[in-house]
Amino acid sequence: xxPTLSPRLEQEIERLCERYPTRAAALLPTLQAAQRELGALDxxxxxxxxxxxxxxxxxxxxxxxxxxxxxxxxxxxxLVEICTNLSCHLCGGSELLDAVxxxxxVRPGETTADGRFTVREVECLGSCGTAPVMxxxxxxxxxxxxxxxxxxxxxxx
Amino acid sequence: MGERLLTRNWGTPERHALKSYLAAGGxxxxxxxxxxxxxxIVDEVKRSGLRGMGGAGxxxxxxxxxxPRDNPRPRxxxxxxxxxxxGTYKDRYLMERDPHMLxxxxxxxxxxxxxxxxxxxxxxxxxxxxxxxETAIAEARGGGYLGHNALGPGVDLDVWVHRGAGAYVCGExxxxxxxxxxxQGKPRLKPPFPAVVGAFAAPTIVNNVETLAQVPHxxxxxxxxxxxxxxxxxxxxxxxxxxxxxxxxxxxxxxxGTRLSEIVLEHAGGVRDGKRLKGVxxxxxxxxxxxxxxxxxxxxxxxxxxxxxxxxxxxxxxxDEETCAVRLCLRLMRFYAHESCGQCTPxxxxxxWLAKIVQRIExxxxxxxxxxxxxxxxxxxxxxxxxxxxxxxxxxxxAFLQKYRAEFETHVRERRCPYGSYPIRPGGRxxxx
Ligand SMILES: Cc1cc2nc3c(=O)[nH]c(=O)nc-3n(C[C@H](O)[C@H](O)[C@H](O)COP(=O)(O)O)c2cc1C
Ligand code: FES
Numbered sequence: 176x177x178p179t180l181s182p183r184l185e186q187e188i189e190r191l192c193e194r195y196p197t198r199a200a201a202l203l204p205t206l207q208a209a210q211r212e213l214g215a216l217d218x219x220x221x222x223x224x225x226x227x228x229x230x231x232x233x234x235x236x237x238x239x240x241x242x243x244x245x246x247x248x249x250x251x252x253x254l255v256e257i258c259t260n261l262s263c264h265l266c267g268g269s270e271l272l273d274a275v276x277x278x279x280x281v282r283p284g285e286t287t288a289d290g291r292f293t294v295r296e297v298e299c300l301g302s303c304g305t306a307p308v309m310x311x312x313x314x315x316x317x318x319x320x321x322x323x324x325x326x327x328x329x330x331x332x
Numbered sequence: 333m334g335e336r337l338l339t340r341n342w343g344t345p346e347r348h349a350l351k352s353y354l355a356a357g358g359x360x361x362x363x364x365x366x367x368x369x370x371x372x373i374v375d376e377v378k379r380s381g382l383r384g385m386g387g388a389g390x391x392x393x394x395x396x397x398x399x400p401r402d403n404p405r406p407r408x409x410x411x412x413x414x415x416x417x418x419g420t421y422k423d424r425y426l427m428e429r430d431p432h433m434l435x436x437x438x439x440x441x442x443x444x445x446x447x448x449x450x451x452x453x454x455x456x457x458x459x460x461x462x463x464x465x466e467t468a469i470a471e472a473r474g475g476g477y478l479g480h481n482a483l484g485p486g487v488d489l490d491v492w493v494h495r496g497a498g499a500y501v502c503g504e505x506x507x508x509x510x511x512x513x514x515x516q517g518k519p520r521l522k523p524p525f526p527a528v529v530g531a532f533a534a535p536t537i538v539n540n541v542e543t544l545a546q547v548p549h550x551x552x553x554x555x556x557x558x559x560x561x562x563x564x565x566x567x568x569x570x571x572x573x574x575x576x577x578x579x580x581x582x583x584x585x586x587x588x589g590t591r592l593s594e595i596v597l598e599h600a601g602g603v604r605d606g607k608r609l610k611g612v613x614x615x616x617x618x619x620x621x622x623x624x625x626x627x628x629x630x631x632x633x634x635x636x637x638x639x640x641x642x643x644x645x646x647x648x649x650x651x652d653e654e655t656c657a658v659r660l661c662l663r664l665m666r667f668y669a670h671e672s673c674g675q676c677t678p679x680x681x682x683x684x685w686l687a688k689i690v691q692r693i694e695x696x697x698x699x700x701x702x703x704x705x706x707x708x709x710x711x712x713x714x715x716x717x718x719x720x721x722x723x724x725x726x727x728x729x730x731a732f733l734q735k736y737r738a739e740f741e742t743h744v745r746e747r748r749c750p751y752g753s754y755p756i757r758p759g760g761r762x763x764x765x
Contacts, residue, residue: 194490194492194494195514195532196406196532197513197514197532199513199514200512200513200514200532201514202514202515203494203495203496203497203511203514204494204495206497207456207495207497230514234515237516238514238515238516241499241516241517242456242496242497242498242499242516242517243497243498243499244456244457244496244497244498245497245498256457259663260418260419260617260663260664260667261418261419261576261613261617261649261660261663261664262418262419262575262576262581262649264659264660264663264754265575265576265577265649265650265651265655265660265754266575266576266577266754266756266757266758266759267754267755267756267757268756269663269754270753270754270755270756271756274756297457298416298418298500298667298670298671299416299417299418299419299420299617299667300457301415301416301420301421301423301424301455301457301458302421302424303418303419303420303421303573303575303576303581303647303649304421304573304575304581304582304583304647304759304761304763305421305581305758305759305761305762305763306575306576306581306758306759307756307758310457313457313459313460314459314460315460317758318758318759318760318761319756319758320756320758321756
């Protein structure tokens with residue numbers, strides 16, 4: 176049997192569609208909702224989203240692969256995103272990324288062997304006045320030092 | 333420090349709540365706007381001299397005037413909350429701390445252009461800020477400031493938050509519209525301009541968060557009085573920032589037209605640790621860097637243009653003598669190479685080439701002709717692309733290569749980077765406005 180969306184997700188998609196004059200326009204928020212529920216957007220998820228919105232699966236694939244925040248395969252339980260752009264770079268963000276990667280034994284983009292963390296180098300997070308910054312699971316940690324970063328990693332479940 | 337409009341509620345407890353906004357006199361301008369003809373609102377904004385704070389500085393009232401009055405299609409307002417220009421951190425605070433000020437500006441703008449639906453396109457990384465906006469929208473609906481009859485009898489207004497998914501180019505207005513429609517964010521050819529053919533093929537105005545947040549203040553005090561708050565040819569007030577190698581990084585609401593030197597040396601306390609100033613990027617990574625003897629300039633669109641740079645978003649980044657210009661240039665080139673949407677050859681290929689050439693110079697593998705080669709690549713990008721992302725890469729590249737040419741050449745000659753690694757050094761301060 177082909178996999179199906181949960182009733183909760185189906186309802187959420189219908190609510191999202193009410194916001195736009197076309198169902199296709201609900202694609203980004205639908206993918207976000209699907210990723211929240213399913214963890215990653217694998218081929219089955221892409222197919223289900225395409226079916227729910229009535230758009231071709233290739234179109235969904237095209238969009239899911241183009242934006243950096245969509246996950247196509249499972250990653251670590253926690254996402255650690257460290258900014259190394261302009262202001263963070265000037266305040267040691269690149270050195271911080273290196274230090275965090277060394278501590279976790281990964282390179283940027285990789286997941287720790289225990290599956291706990293995926294570390295990413297990211298572009299400006301709009302928090303340059305409190306550089307350097309990172310996000311852990313989408314929450315900002317600002318005015319970052321290595322100690323602060325380590326503490327944030329340790330307190331992640 | 334002059335009058336505060338955008339940031340005037342930032343010191344209040346529960347500043348983001350509707351009740352705080354109302355207690356400070358909020359939503360009075362919307363009431364006023366409901367009693368005004370749309371054309372009169374557009375005229376008032378034109379007279380104020382308000383210009384787009386998303387970076388391009390286009391006159392807001394003039395843009396609103398481009399919406400065709402005889403088109404039977406619905407009209408849309410798209411609020412640009414993508415805030416992706418590296419070095420920029422202003423819209424986030426406006427939304428997080430006083431979301432109702434933005435919502436009031438949105439409602440007034442919608443009345444002015446005849447839109448009954450607005451989308452706030454917010455970058456995906458601003459999770460908590462987007463949640464806060466959704467809460468504020470629900471509160472405002474409850475209070476009758478949005479939703480049923482919000483814009484007058486029988487004129488409803490829906491405002492939706494649309495979250496992006498990680499792509500700098502989606503801040504460009506036509507890419508933003510493509511993304512809103514559920515597609516890859518690839519910019520469209522202009523004309524037609526969005527005001528005529530925008531979202532869902534309907535007339536659409538795209539405005540930055542800060543631009544819209546000023547609108548209630550223009551109606552509150554009147555165009556002339558608002559305009560008079562500016563100095564040195566600027567109109568009204570502006571959020572200015574300084575980050576990087578300064579003593580006190582921050583964000584300040586100051587008269588539009590305040591000098592860059594005042595922002596960096598006084599408000600931000602000058603270069604940290606008493607080091608020497610090396611340069612200032614005045615308003616986000618796309619703006620050509622200025623040398624220390626070029627920063628005594630009013631932070632207006634026109635004055636910075638005359639200096640060969642741009643006001644951009646007004647958030648400056650400061651380089652000190654220990655900053656390697658080559659290494660910083662490389663970091664920015666890597667950004668633009670990664671963020672090119674891939675549609676136009678000069679941007680897709682050119683940005684990568686710039687990153688590659690600067691990379692080999694930085695790592696000590698540069699060749700004698702590399703600086704000129706990079707300049708030539710930059711020249712071939714300029715003006716040859718659908719959207720300004722290519723220019724946004726080539727312009728700062730050219731400024732780095734020309735203004736710090738000797739430093740690039742030292743890297744090539746000595747086959748190494750003469751600078752050490754950087755200390756991890758936060759400014760350690762809260763953003764207070
Ligand atoms: C590559 C690129 C990225 C942009 N990013 C943003 C952005 O993040 N926020 C923004 O308001 N404008 C951004 N803009 C400018 C918009 O295209 C547009 O000019 C602006 O939203 C218009 O609003 P305004 O007139 O109120 O400034 C960007 C432009 C380009 C070319
Ligand atoms: S440069 Fe890192 S948050 Fe802006």
